[in-house]
Amino acid sequence: MAVVSIPSTLASFTDTWSPRLVAAVNDQHVKVAKVDGAFVFHAHPDSDELFYLLSGELTLEIETTAREAAGGGGGGGGGGGGPPPAVEAVVMNVGDVYVVPRGVRHRPVARNAHILMVERDGTVNTGDAEDQTRRKDPLDVRKA
Structure with a gap:
């Protein structure tokens, strides 16, 4: 595998929410993206997701049940009465760095x-989100 420059990769495009695949480690993909505004709420039922902030401002909004927010533990939000x-x-x-656990x-x-x-x-x-308008397959820059 050739060396992939993260700064050069980020400088090569302007579109947001359109990830670029820069490396693969075992069964994990390493991607970079430019992001601005709010993405859709979603979960990844089969994968944790690690975020590393390179520049700018980022807040991860995490859904919890009201009980979890009060410190009581419990299951994942978003359904089931x-x-x-x-x-x-x-x-x-x-x-x-922050890791969103699978299913959250x-x-x-x-x-x-x-x-x-x-x-x-x-x-x-976009994980399990019903609104798939922001779904993007990553562009593999290792092949460029």
Whole structure:
């Protein structure tokens, strides 16, 4: 595999929410993206998702049940007749890493951010979201 420059890759495109595949490690894909605004709430039932903030501002909104938000634990939000989901805001600083566990509903909200993500090969960026208008297959820059 050839060396892939993250800064050069990010400088090569302007579109947002359109990930670029920069590496693969075992069954994990390493992607970079430019993000701005709010993405759709979604979950990845089969994969954790790691976010690393390279630049800009990023908040990960994580759905929890009202009980979890109060510190009581419990299951994942978004269904099943329990209390409506609460949203926990995870504010990231440049250089921070955060892992969203598999099955947890979340959405990135960004302001002119560049991010690096690690997730299982084949993971769809919009996860289980019904609104698939932002679905993008990553462009493999290793082949460019």
